[in-house]
Amino acid sequence: MLTKVLLIDGDKDLIKILSHVLSAQxxxxxxxxxxxxxMEFLNSDYxxxxxxxxxxxxxxxxxxxxxxxxxxxxxxxxxxxxxxxxELSSDRDIIEGLRSGAIGYIAKPFNLDIFIEKxxxxxxxxxxNLKIN
Amino acid sequence: xxxxxxxxxxLVFEIVSLACLFTALTYGSVYSSIHSSKSSATKTxxxxxxxxxxxxxxxxxxxxxxxxxxxxxxxxxxxxxxxCKFKGGKWEPLKREIYxxxxxxxxxxxxxxxxxxxxxxxxxxFSLCPSQDNLSLILLLMDDPVFLVxxxxxxxxxxxxxxxxxxxxxxxxxxxxxxxYWYYRDILLSSSNRVFEWIEEYSLDNxxxxxxxxxxxxxxxxxxxxxxxxxxxxxxxxxxxxxxAALKILSHNPQVEAFKYISDDLEDNNLEIQTEAIKAxxxxxxxxxxxxxxxxxxxxSWTVRLNSAMTLLKNGEKGxxxxxxxxxxANTNAYEVSQFALKYYWNFV
Numbered sequence: 001m002l003t004k005v006l007l008i009d010g011d012k013d014l015i016k017i018l019s020h021v022l023s024a025q026x027x028x029x030x031x032x033x034x035x036x037x038x039m040e041f042l043n044s045d046y047x048x049x050x051x052x053x054x055x056x057x058x059x060x061x062x063x064x065x066x067x068x069x070x071x072x073x074x075x076x077x078x079x080x081x082x083x084x085x086x087e088l089s090s091d092r093d094i095i096e097g098l099r100s101g102a103i104g105y106i107a108k109p110f111n112l113d114i115f116i117e118k119x120x121x122x123x124x125x126x127x128x129n130l131k132i133n
Numbered sequence: 134x135x136x137x138x139x140x141x142x143x144l145v146f147e148i149v150s151l152a153c154l155f156t157a158l159t160y161g162s163v164y165s166s167i168h169s170s171k172s173s174a175t176k177t178x179x180x181x182x183x184x185x186x187x188x189x190x191x192x193x194x195x196x197x198x199x200x201x202x203x204x205x206x207x208x209x210x211x212x213x214x215x216x217c218k219f220k221g222g223k224w225e226p227l228k229r230e231i232y233x234x235x236x237x238x239x240x241x242x243x244x245x246x247x248x249x250x251x252x253x254x255x256x257x258x259f260s261l262c263p264s265q266d267n268l269s270l271i272l273l274l275m276d277d278p279v280f281l282v283x284x285x286x287x288x289x290x291x292x293x294x295x296x297x298x299x300x301x302x303x304x305x306x307x308x309x310x311x312x313x314y315w316y317y318r319d320i321l322l323s324s325s326n327r328v329f330e331w332i333e334e335y336s337l338d339n340x341x342x343x344x345x346x347x348x349x350x351x352x353x354x355x356x357x358x359x360x361x362x363x364x365x366x367x368x369x370x371x372x373x374x375x376x377x378a379a380l381k382i383l384s385h386n387p388q389v390e391a392f393k394y395i396s397d398d399l400e401d402n403n404l405e406i407q408t409e410a411i412k413a414x415x416x417x418x419x420x421x422x423x424x425x426x427x428x429x430x431x432x433x434s435w436t437v438r439l440n441s442a443m444t445l446l447k448n449g450e451k452g453x454x455x456x457x458x459x460x461x462x463a464n465t466n467a468y469e470v471s472q473f474a475l476k477y478y479w480n481f482v
């Protein structure tokens with residue numbers, strides 16, 4: 001079962017909390033604090049085959065989250081699910097986010113318990129898909 | 134005393150003044166940079182304490198001894214920041230614990246302060262953790278002369294769903310203009326269905342025009358459906374503002390006689406009302422409405438023609454067909470606007 005989650009978000013407090021709650025559920029969090037760090041990681045030689053989910057903050061200080069999602073969707077040919085995490089939560093923002101290639105949109109403020117359940121169900125779906133294929 | 138010594142005296146005075154000014158400015162900038170870096174260090178410390186409390190499920194300990202307004206303001210800043218990220222679950226009880234332990238007492242004391250910064254602090258605290266226990270103070274702050282106080286605290290009554298508070302917001306809306314009017318309107322639009330039901334109830338009283346208009350303006354929200362309000366009186370009102378507001382509600386809340394009213398308004402002398410009636414046909418399929426819209430393509434007013442064309446396009450295949458069938462030889466106006474809408478539709482939506 002794939003358990004690695006990539007989080008690209010500039011908020012250090014959020015990274016600490018999510019890292020703790022995700023590891024408590026048996027997931028491993030790889031955190032990148034900026035869009036450029038995220039891009040660097042995505043372009044590295046890392047073995048992405050064990051990546052279960054990518055979570056991207058929309059309002060990154062250096063790169064537009066939409067562009068980053070587009071890049072990930074193209075790189076992984078939509079095999080790795082991408083979820084947006086954002087303070088922008090108008091209907092238009094959500095539609096724009098989903099159209100860019102993300103399969104989910106979590107608007108801030110969010111409930112940590114619900115967040116965990118969403119992550120778990122997406123990863124479960126990803127693993128089931130992997131088995132079928 | 135000769136001229137040279139007077140000039141020398143003024144020169145020395147000027148040099149000393151400039152030196153003092155330079156020293157004061159340098160001191161000010163150094164002080165503000167030290168203060169801001171100290172504040173940001175304190176905020177980081179508070180944030181890490183909160184993160185620690187969330188992760189390890191333990192009580193929050195304030196990282197400073199003196200509960201001064203500056204320190205508590207920093208704590209409030211951090212709490213507001215966390216509140217923008219998290220809700221429910223582990224965050225809500227921790228937030229309430231910190232609020233009750235460190236902020237509530239000060240907020241109550243500051244609510245009646247003569248200093249508006251302290252009243253703003255109180256308003257922000259009440260907004261962070263809305264509670265019925267503080268309703269009287271919240272209502273008091275809603276009448277504050279400073280918008281930064283009454284605006285912040287108005288958010289609280291919407292979160293709390295206080296009927297009295299909602300009435301007060303509507304009153305404020307009817308009395309204020311410009312930015313504050315739209316601010317109040319926006320916070321009411323983000324409220325629950327229960328609040329909308331109260332606003333509908335308040336809108337039944339039309340004794341005060343500005344208040345009535347404020348209620349109608351909020352009820353225009355497309356996700357709320359009227360239960361008690363019959364718009365007949367409003368739609369026949371001689372006041373064009375009331376008429377227009379009622380028409381906007383009617384387009385989202387079709388009533389028995391709706392088409393009759395909309396149909397009449399299609400011929401209204403007021404261009405705004407006429408345009409709104411055309412837009413209302415986007416939402417509901419009334420008998421012969423496509424034909425009425427097609428006729429409006431020949432109207433002498435460009436606004437009316439353009440809105441009719443846009444409404445036809447939004448009606449899908451049937452509407453698009455009508456636009457495509459317009460012939461240059463039959464009517465230039467209708468042809469021109471149809472081609473314009475067909476070509477530039479996506480620029481408008």
